[in-house]
Amino acid sequence: MxxxxxxxxxxxxxxxxxxxxxxxxxxxxxxxxxxxxxxxxxxxxxxxxxxxxxxxxxxxxxxxxxxxxxxxxxxxxxxxxxxxxxxxxxxxxxxxxxxxxxxxxxxxxxxxxxxxxxxxxxxxxxxxxxxxxxxxxxxxxxxxxxxxxxxxxxxxxxxxxxxxxxLPCAALTAWNALAGLAPGSKVVVQGTGGVSLFALQLAKASGLEVAITSSSDEKLERALSLGADYLVNYRLRPDWSKAIRHWCKEGVDCVVEVGGGTLEQSLRCLRPGGQISMIGILAGSSAPLNVLPILMQQLRVQGVLVGNRDDFEAMNRLLALHQLRPxxxxxxxxxxxxxxxxxxxxxxxxxxxxxxxxx
Ligand SMILES: NC(=O)c1ccc[n+]([C@@H]2O[C@H](COP(=O)([O-])OP(=O)(O)OC[C@H]3O[C@@H](n4cnc5c(N)ncnc54)[C@H](OP(=O)(O)O)[C@@H]3O)[C@@H](O)[C@H]2O)c1
Structure with missing residues (x-):
């Protein structure tokens, strides 16, 4: 030793x-x-x-x-x-x-x-x-x-x-959380940790609009400089899904869910047919949940577990194309x-x- x-x-x-x-x-x-x-x-x-x-x-x-x-x-x-x-x-x-x-x-x-x-x-x-x-x-x-x-x-x-x-876990998870979203889609990214900032950067490079939440106004300012379109302080706005629906009345296409325990609020952010990319449990691994909106609005909750080598190589091509810096x-x-x-x-x-x- x-x-x-x-x-x-x-x-x-x-x-x-x-x-x-x-x-x-x-x-x-x-x-x-x-x-x-x-x-x-x-x-x-x-x-x-x-x-x-x-x-x-x-x-x-x-x-x-x-x-x-x-x-x-x-x-x-x-x-x-x-x-x-x-x-x-x-x-x-x-x-x-x-x-x-x-x-x-x-x-x-x-x-x-x-x-x-x-x-x-x-x-x-x-x-x-x-x-x-x-x-x-x-x-x-x-x-x-x-x-x-x-x-x-x-x-x-x-x-x-x-x-x-x-790159191996954080970036690739963000990459797969955004898979299939067309340019112009609207995304919510929770917090300013590793996965979330990659999601912000990859989303902006792919032509998406991004709302980001954080417990800190100072961090939100930094997210703005990375291209975020809409900022919500979830500590000051515990009902942050309402702020998201103010930004996007119809509801967003995807929430990059690192909170876990925040799932019910995240579901409220979605448009009909929208997707939760379920990644993390920062706010706990269980939460009381009304499942009705999932069926009434045909929502999807899709688990994401990092990704495979092919995904990694595809992501690296996009990173290099845009010279994105973690x-x-x-x-x-x-x-x-x-x-x-x-x-x-x-x-x-x-x-x-x-x-x-x-x-
Ligand atoms: N499924 C997978 O393949 C996969 C891969 C990677 C990570 N994960 C999971 O994803 C989560 C994030 O991982 P990470 O490595 O990115 O973590 P991290 O870098 O430690 O990010 C933590 C940040 O998340 C934000 N946060 C904390 N609690 C929050 C809450 N209740 N609501 C919204 N934001 C909150 C905070 O941002 P602010 O300071 O801005 O508030 C905090 O600084 C973890 O649960 C991790 O286990 C899963």
Whole structure:
């Protein structure tokens, strides 16, 4: 063990001196942050493993946090998750070694891992959506990670490591939440976290009109500068669906639902035939609900679980076309990774919190 940090109490234990690590060596070992037990992050020295023929070795460059990582840390995402667990799904990395049968990549390529390692294309199946990074599979908050060559996509050239690390879960979820919406459609985006700001940026790049809600007027001003068309402070307007219907009398085409417990209000925002893209549970995973409007107005509630590799590559083409830059909140050094959890838990962030400086 090198250092440990109690996420729950903020208590820090003195780290041992840093070691110099060789990036390209196979057996030099490396550092990995691990959840062990829940609510505690421990920096450990772990051995590197040899590659199988179709695997690649990644030198991780940056990792971004999702709300899921916060839940995982607390043991709320899957209380039965075996520990220790290296957390985090979203990363950018350089390929530093390839197995003997690898065909898709060469050393030096810049890649992002895909969230569901077995979901390459097509609709979700239990098998495809169960092999996810950062739980149950070991995640990316470590200096090296070995993955199957199919489990990653190329990073658009114009993005730096930290920007690219935000794409695998947050951006792709937003992309799929907006799937099928034609230019001119109206969308509601809740809050200014990672998924929501990607939804705002992707929607504007696709010619949609966007209303965004936030607990903070200051954050709403920043959303305005990203192209938002209508702003609602949900703390000052607890009946924010009325404000949305003031903006759009007929009702909007889609709500990007990260609240969960806010579903009933979100349904009130929709036009007949409109869609809830059900993504998150920031306001709780249950809510009293009158289901009548769903049938009377032919509303759809569509679950979204990130997406597959094909989706990721399609999204990257649009990002590159518009040269969209992910909104970064803070860049936190690898050695101080637990600070990233504290930042996310504070709710003060605007966009993505990124851990960087792995080497
Ligand atoms: N289904 C999937 O595939 C998928 C993928 C990614 C994320 N998620 C889920 O989506 C949710 C958002 O994830 P994230 O990573 O984007 O989180 P995040 O970056 O931590 O975003 C949190 C932000 O959401 C806003 N918020 C909090 N409570 C809210 C409420 N009651 N109503 C409206 N907005 C609220 C706040 O924005 P303001 O400060 O502006 O108020 C807060 O800063 C989480 O529940 C996460 O688990 C699901």
């Amino acid at each position: 090198i250092a440990s940090y109690s996420y729950a109490t903020g208590a820090r234990f003195a780290p041992l001196p840093k070691r110099t690590l060789c990036l390209r060596g196979k057996n030099d070992g490396m550092k990995a942050w691990q959840i062990s037990p829940f609510a505690n992050l421990k920096l450990s020295q772990v051995d590197s493993q040899p590659l199988l023929p179709r695997q690649v070795r990644l030198a991780v460059k940056a990792v971004s946090l999702n709300y899921r990582d916060h839940l995982m840390m607390q043991g709320l995402y899957n209380p039965k998750q075996p520990l220790p667990l290296v957390p985090c799904s979203d990363a950018s990395a350089e390929i530093v070694e390839i197995g003997s049968a690898v065909q898709r990549w060469k050393i030096g390529d810049r890649v992002c891992p895909i969230f569901s390692q077995a979901w390459i294309a097509g609709p979700p199946t239990r098998e495809r959506i169960s092999a996810t990074l950062g739980g149950p599979l070991p995640g990316m908050l470590q200096q090296q990670r070995i993955l199957d060559e199919d489990g990653m996509v190329a990073i658009p050239n114009y993005l730096d490591w930290e920007e690219a690390a935000t 909104v970064l909140d803070q860049r936190i050094p690898f050695e101080q990774a637990p600070q990233a959890w504290l930042r996310l838990a504070s709710g003060q962030h605007f966009g993505k919190v990124v851990v960087t400086g792995f080497w």
